[in-house]
Amino acid sequence: MRRPAIALALLLSVIPLRAQSPDQARAAAPARLEVPYRLFTLTNGLTVILHQDRTVPVVAVNVWYHVGSANERRGRTGFAHLFEHLMFEGSKDVKEGDFDTLLEGAGGNNNGSTSNDRTNYVIDVPSNALDLALFLESDRMAYLVDAMSPERVNGQRDVVKNERRQSYENRPYGMAEIELDSMLWPENHPYNWPTIGSMEDLTAASYQDVVDFFKKYYAPNNASLVVAGDIDLDKGAAAVHKWFDEVPRGGPVEPVAPPAAILTSVKKKTIKDRVQLPRLYLAWITPRAFAPGDAALDVAASVLAGGKNSRLYKRLVYDTQMAQTVSAGQQSGALGSSFLITVTARPGKSIADIQKVVDEELDRLRREPPSAREVERAVNGFEASFYRAMERVGGFGGKADQLNAYFAAGGGPDFFAEDLARYTSLSPDDAQAAVIGWLPADRRVELIVEPEAQR
C-alpha cells in the first residue's frame, strides 16, 4: 500500500457477524442491493464502468490493473508493489509532486494498493474535479515512463524498504505472514513470495525493469476503470473518452499459469520473533475466490471464530482463557485461497494445549454440522455487511472498488446480490462439508512463533 494506514482500530473492527433475517427484511432486501451501472469498452481495450450515487458531491475514480505480485519472477519479488509507488511520482504532463499537489488542492484524496492478483488505484475528488482526476489517471496510464528516471526508482525503493521495516520486520509477528506463504505454496507458485518482496530483490530492481513492466502490464487492455458517485452518466462517459481514447493499446497479457498447489502432509515450523506471547498459525490451501466452497469456508470461519459465541473464541478466550485472541478466515485469491486460524496464547499457556482444543473443535465440525442458528447468525452478519458496503462509493472497498473487483473476478460488475446469495443459500451441511473437504488435519501448515529469549 502506498500510504501508511493511520486508523488501525477501524481496520480491526471488521469482524464478520451474521443470521437469518425476518421475512420482512429479507423481502425488502434485494432491490436495495442493486448497483446500476453502464459498461463499455474503449477501442484501446479499456473497460469502463460508470455508476451514479449522488449522496455526497464526490466522485470516485478507481482503476484496477490486472497485475500483482503473482506476475513477478524470482529475483524481482516486490516489483509490482514498488511499481505502484512509482505511479504517483509524475508522468509526461504531470511534474513530480504535482499528482498529489493538484489533487489536494482540489480537496481530493488518493491511494493505491497491490495484492497477489491486482494493483488498484483510488482517487476520490469533489465532483467538480472529475476532469482533473481523469487527466492524472490517463496521463500515467499512457505516459508514465516518459517521466521515469533511475533517481525516482531509487527514491521509492527507499520508501518501500521502510514500508517493509515498518509493516513486517519491526512489527510483532510481521515475519510470520511471509513465512506462512512460503510454507503453504510450492516454491514455483507465485503466491510463495510476499507482495512486499525481499530487501535483496528491492535493491536489484532497475530502471529498465520499470520500463519493461509498464509496457507489458500497464496497458488499457489490461485494466478496468470505474467512475462512480456524483456524475451525470453521459457527461461522465464523454469525459472518459476524452482522456483515455488516446492511451495506446498494449500487447496481450498472458494469464498467470500457476503450478498445482496441494499440501500432501503436515508441514511444521517454529520461528522466533521479538514478541511477548507465543502464537499458533494453522493454514490450508482452499478453493479460489467465488469457487464452490469459498463462501462456505467464510461461514465456517465465522462459526469457528466470529463473535463471542463462536466455538474457538468461546472455548479458548471466553471459557478457559488459554488464549488472548483467536481469528479464522478464508483469504480468497484469484489463483487459490488459504484458510488461516490464528491463536495467541495467554502468558504461561501452552501452544500444544491450544492446538489440541482447535483440533477438537475442527473434529466436532467434521462429525456433525453446526446448528442452524450458528449458520443463520453468520449469514445475517454477512448480509448486514453487504448493506454497509452500499454506503461508501470511494476508497478501498467502496462501491467503485467492488464494481472493479466483481468485474475482475469474471462476474458482472453488479454481482452484489449474487454474491450475497452465495451466503444466504448455504446450509449447515455446506459448512460441515467445507471443513471436511478443505481443512483436513493431515494436510496443513503448522507455524508457531515463539518469543526470543528475554533480554
Add this chain to the structure above:
Amino acid sequence: MTPTRTLLIASLFCSVCLVALPGAQERPDRSKPPALGPAPSINLPPIQKRTLSNGLPVWVVEAHKVPLVQVNLVVQAGSGDDPAGKFGLASLTAAMLDEGAGSRSALEIADAVDYLGADLQTTSSPDASAVRLNVPAARLRDALPIMADVALRPTFPPQDLDRLRQERLTALLQARADPAQVIPFAFQRVVFGPTHRYGTGQAGTEATLKAFAPQDLQAFHAAMYQPSNATLLVVGDITADVALPLLEQQFGAWKAAAPVRRTPVPTAAQPTQGQITIVDVPMAAQSQIRIGWVGVPRSTPDYFTLQVLNTILGGSFTSRLNQNLREEHGYAYGASSRFDMRLSAGPFMAAAGVQTDKTAESLQEFFKELNGIHALVGPDELTKAKNYVALSFPSEFETIGDLAAHLEELVVYKLPDDYFERYVPNIQAVTAAAVQKAAATYIQPKKFAVVVVGDRKTIEPKIRALNLGPIQFLTVDQVVGS
C-alpha cells in the same frame, strides 16, 4: 446574478452531451491541468431535535439510501473523568457494558446482537463514552431493548470483569514488544508526567487494572451515565416520528439520580526546555519518533487556523514533513503531525517511524520543518491546504456512521448548530498571517520533548552529537508498565 447565463450554460452542456459519442473526441489538452468548475456544496439533512419524557435529548437525521439505522448514545464522561489512582475506570466501565446487562449474560447479548446482523460497540474516549448500534432498519425494534439494557442496566459480573482485566493486562504485556505501541506510552508520559490524566494510557495501568472491583464500575456508571448527561443520536433509514416512540419505550423511564459533576482535566504545565528521551529496543529495524509538547483544547479559538497550519506541516501527503522525510530523503514510509484536541489541552506531536541508521538525520529534518513553519507561508501552499481541508469536508458525511460521529462532535464539544455550515467559510477565512502567529505560539521546537523508541546502541551517539538537549533514558517497563 445572471440567470440567463446560467440557462445558456446548461443548454450548452446539453448539446455537448448529445454529440459526445465514442470516437468523436478531440485530443485533450494536457499542457496544463484541466480547470476546476465551481466547488459543489453539500446540503446536509437537517438535525431534528426532540426530547424524551425524562428530558433525554434525541437528535434525528434522516438518511434513506441504505436500509440501516445508526443509534448512538453519547455520555459526557470519559477517561478525563477518571479519579486519581483509578486511571482506566471510564474505559473499563464502557468495555464492560455488554458483558452482562439486564437479565442477559455476555454470551446472550453477543448472540442476540450477532443474530440480528447488528453491530454494537461500547467505547470511551478521553472526553466521552458511547454505546453505538448499527442495525438493519427492519430489526431496529429488536435491537433497541438490548442496547438499552447494555447502556442503562449493565451488571458488571465479577467473572467477566476478571476476564477483561486479564485481556487488558495481557495487551499491555504485548505492547512492550512493539515499538509502534511503546511510542505513544513513552511520549504521553514524558509530556504530561505520571499524575496528569493525559500522561497515562486510557486503558489504565497494571496497578489500576489489578485493583478495579465491580463496585468501582457500578459507581462510575451510576454517577455519570444519566439522562441529564447523555444524548441519543439517530441517523439513517427512519423518520423522527417512527423513532421517537421506540426510543421513549426503551429510554424514557431512565431516571436521573444525583446531579452529574465533572471535574475538568487541568491544563498540563508546558515544558520549558528541550529534552531527549530514548527508550531502548535492541535490534529494532526502525526508530519510532515523536516530537512535541502540550497542544491546545478543542475549544481553542485558533481551531480553524490550526487545521490549516497542521495540514501544511504534517497533516496531508504533500505536507512538509511527509515530503521531506519520505519523498525527499526516503527515511520513512510516512511522517505526520497533529494536534490531539480534547476538552483540556492534549498533545501536539510530529511523528514518524524511520530506518534505524537514519535516526539522527531524521531528527534534523524534523527540526528543519518545525523551525521552517515560522516563516510566512506562501499563497499557493496556503490555498492548497485550505482547499484540501474545505473541499474534502463533504466527503466526511457519506455514511450514517460518519454522520453520527459528526453529531457526537457537536454534542461532546458543545459546538453551535450551524457549525458544519460555517466550517468551509471558517477554513477559507484563515490568513497566512494567522498561520504564522499560530506557529509562533504553538510550535516552539526549542522547548519540545523528543522521544525515540529504538536501538540505543546504534542511534545514541549520533543523536548526542546533534546537541538538541539533555538525554534521558527510560525503559519499556517504565513507560508501559506503570
